[in-house]
Amino acid sequence: MTDAATAVDHGHHGYITDKDKYLNRMKRIEGQARGIHKMVEDEKYCIDILTQISALTSALEAVAVGLLDDHLRHCVVDAARLGGAEADAKITEATQAIARLVR
Amino acid sequence: MTDAATAVDHGHHGYITDKDKYLNRMKRIEGQARGIHKMVEDEKYCIDILTQISALTSALEAVAVGLLDDHLRHCVVDAARLGGAEADAKITEATQAIARLVR
């Protein structure tokens, strides 16, 4: 799966070097979501739940920024080298994703 | 624990009327987090993962704003009626939670 040739065959997207890091972070994020569910179930103090939601949101934003960095570093740079309409389309797509994150 | 009388006995925090709604939303959020983990595992296209992260972040913000509304409506209003230092402390606590959400 870490073999570039295989990756191309399967249409993979180039951020595989950090895959384990992202999988671990997402595992932790799932755990945080489960923890918040439990806090609601146990009717924990509202402000404490909000603190956990803020922490979870920050963790998600860190994943998003990391993935975006990988995306710019690989897909966008590759497209830039090819140039033309595809480079333009990749930038537009990345900017729209950024706009959704920034809101 | 879902019995309102018991809840009062245990000093629970007054948002029990909407508890099922929040539990359902948190279940859905856990599912979204699991879905993003799977997308990373399957090396889905980065931009599609970012779209799902934005959706999850929005869902979390909606839960946070809902909980905050309940909190203002119950705890803060109760404290306001008592007045004095406790009312002040509750507002400060709520504002700090809002600041963490707004960033």
Place this chain on the structure above:
Amino acid sequence: MTDAATAVDHGHHGYITDKDKYLNRMKRIEGQARGIHKMVEDEKYCIDILTQISALTSALEAVAVGLLDDHLRHCVVDAARLGGAEADAKITEATQAIARLVR
């Protein structure tokens, strides 16, 4: 206008104690906006402009959270003491403002 008695006569909104602080902050924010305009005019480096925009956004968020704190502390607490439909309406209004800030 900075006279508390006059403020009460005109149905003002209770955050007059911190008015100078907010006026100073807004003056600084206007200056920051002018500075960014000048940076665009002088075609400064894009990343440096973005840094200034982030700083301005943070300054605005701090003003918003401060105003919201004052609002909860005065209008919402007053309404809570009266109770009933007006207290409910004030909380709903505050929550909607928070939702717009959190997005």
Place this chain on the structure above:
Amino acid sequence: MTDAATAVDHGHHGYITDKDKYLNRMKRIEGQARGIHKMVEDEKYCIDILTQISALTSALEAVAVGLLDDHLRHCVVDAARLGGAEADAKITEATQAIARLVR
């Protein structure tokens, strides 16, 4: 200053095609900031001020995303074509700017 040749001579940064659009937006943003200052001075209703702050923040975010799009489209694409350490440094710089916007 709107002459592309001049821009190049002065080491300008490539987003000159949209310069008037950004100058106009920043002019409007300055006006919005002045309007909020006036609302505080006149002690307008807190919630109405918060609404204007949310509008101003959104306008700033739109400018930031637009500038970032231009930056990716020009500086980053140029660096990508050159490749190597400079391309990497440009991406890192852009990602850090995005992280500050997303927070």
